[in-house]
Every structure is written in C-alpha cells, then in structure tokens.
Amino acid sequence: MNGGDLKFHIYNMGNSGFDEQRAIFYAAEICCGLEDLHRERIVYRDLKPENILLDDRGHIRISDLGLAVQIPEGETIRGRVGTVGYMAPEVIQNESYTFSPDWWGLGCLIFEMIQGQSPFRKRKERVKREEVDRRVREDQEEYSDKFSEDAKDICRQLLAKDPKERLGCRGCGGTEVKQHPIFRNINFKRLEANMLDPPFIPDVREMNTQSQHTRHIEAQSVCRKCHCQKEMSLSWRPVAVV
Secondary structure, three states: OOOOEHHHHHHHOOOOOOOHHHHHHHHHHHHHHHHHHHHOOEEOOOOOHHHEEEOOOOOEEEEOOOOOEEOOOOOOEOOOOOOOOOOOHHHHOOOOEOOHHHHHHHHHHHHHHHHOOOOOOOOOOOOOHHHHHHHHHHOOOOOOOOOOHHHHHHHHHHOOOOHHHOOOOOOOOHHHHHOOHHHOOOOHHHHHOOOOOOOOOOOHHHOOHHHHHHHHHHHHHHHHHHOOOOOOOOEEOOOOOO
C-alpha cells in the first residue's frame, strides 16, 4: 500500500486529525470491512490507526490479522490481547466476548481521527499501562468542539463500557452501525461496490523512505510494550472490487 497508514496521516500531515467528512468516510469503509470479517465469524481485535492503510486511490485497507481469531458458531472467547489504549473493557477484564471489541475499536478510531489523539491516552503521554486500562474501564472520554453532535453520539455509543449497550452489539451488528445518522450521506451499496470517490487521494511522493522507516520503528516499539505478534503480512479489503 503506497498511501501510508492512518497514523501517519493523522499526525504528520499538518494539524493533527481529519475533518469530519474524511473521518466518516474511512469509518464507513472500516465498518464494511468489520462486517465482512464478522460474517466469517472472525473478530479482528486490534483496530488502531497504524493497522489501517491507504491505497493509491485513498481507500482504506485493514491490515495485520495477527490477532484475529475465528469464533465457532454459538461460542464466545476470552483473551486479553490487543494494544494498550484500544482494548475494550471486556478484553481488559478478561471477560467472554464475540465481536464487541471491534466495535469499541471503531469508536476509538473515529475519536482519534477527529480529535487528533486517542480517547484514553494523549499523544506521546508517558503513563503506565495500568493507568490507561483504568481510564478505559472507568473514565468517560471528553469531546472538544471538533465533534459534531452526531460524531459525539456515535463515539459514545461505540465506546459504551457495557458491551450489551454498545452500538453494533445489540443484535444487528454492522447494520445498526451503518444506520447511525452520521452515515446519512454514505450510500453503502455504492461504497461496497467501490463506486464512491474517497475525500482524499494520497500523494505517493510524500510517502518517502524516511516516513516508512519511522512508522516501522514506532510499530516495533508499540509491539514490544504490549507483547503482541505484529507482522504486516495480511490485509483485508473492506470493499468489493467490480
């Protein structure tokens, strides 16, 4: 993927964060990708900006399925896996779950794309893992004036501490997420058919060797801290190609 990852674009292309229109387009494509995975009974479990890549046209690709796992029909799983600051409360507390951590992860991504920092940890903040986990379990995220009312609402619903109350976990999965008013201008049938133009087309010349090297080093640093296996060898296309 020549367009870089979302982390690079959020933090290294001018002011941190995106305008809401761009963030919601990416969120819609990620939602489609998650829906495809969940249809195959696969929970991804590691949504974060560095795992979302842009192709030459500006469409997103979900990469790195190293922590993904297939859940047998009618069963749940446990496992405290993921990246600090992006793991859902039920994951941190080692509770049983199916696909709820992915919808939490989408909430974290939408928040970070708009705000320019993750909901429970400031950019480059030095804080112990235990404190970040406590914030995830107990603290409510705070919203700046960068958020519209619809953006606040979808983030609050996706970041519900109780997975039973979380958007996407109330019985209809991705369908209920797509029905949120923030996506009112997204034609999902056309999106899934690869017929909608992205709001931003990467300048591949800006994705130079230094930026690639920087992202690689940062990703390795994160992985050592959370003891996760991270190999950027797999990717998931969230939209169909026609």
